[in-house]
Amino acid sequence: xxxxxxxxxxxxxxxxxxxxxxxxxxxxxxxxxxxxxxxxxxxxxxxxxxxxxxxxxxxxxxxxx
Numbered sequence: 001x002x003x004x005x006x007x008x009x010x011x012x013x014x015x016x017x018x019x020x021x022x023x024x025x026x027x028x029x030x031x032x033x034x035x036x037x038x039x040x041x042x043x044x045x046x047x048x049x050x051x052x053x054x055x056x057x058x059x060x061x062x063x064x065x
Contacts, residue, residue, distance in 0.1 A: 009022040020034040025043070030042055
């Protein structure tokens with residue numbers, strides 16, 4: 001289980017184009033992930049190495065642009 005509170009928000013869109021999913025760790029926005037691999041990289045940069053306990057909003061772990 002994560003020691004951090006992680007939220008991955010639903011797919012955002014720019015001017016009609018999906019841009020990715022916003023990622024928060026401990027209520028701080030750390031970036032936008034376009035793929036699950038992006039998510040893993042972003043989280044590792046913040047010492048989060050486990051997707052268990054991630055809160056998925058407006059889409060699950062398999063929903064990417």
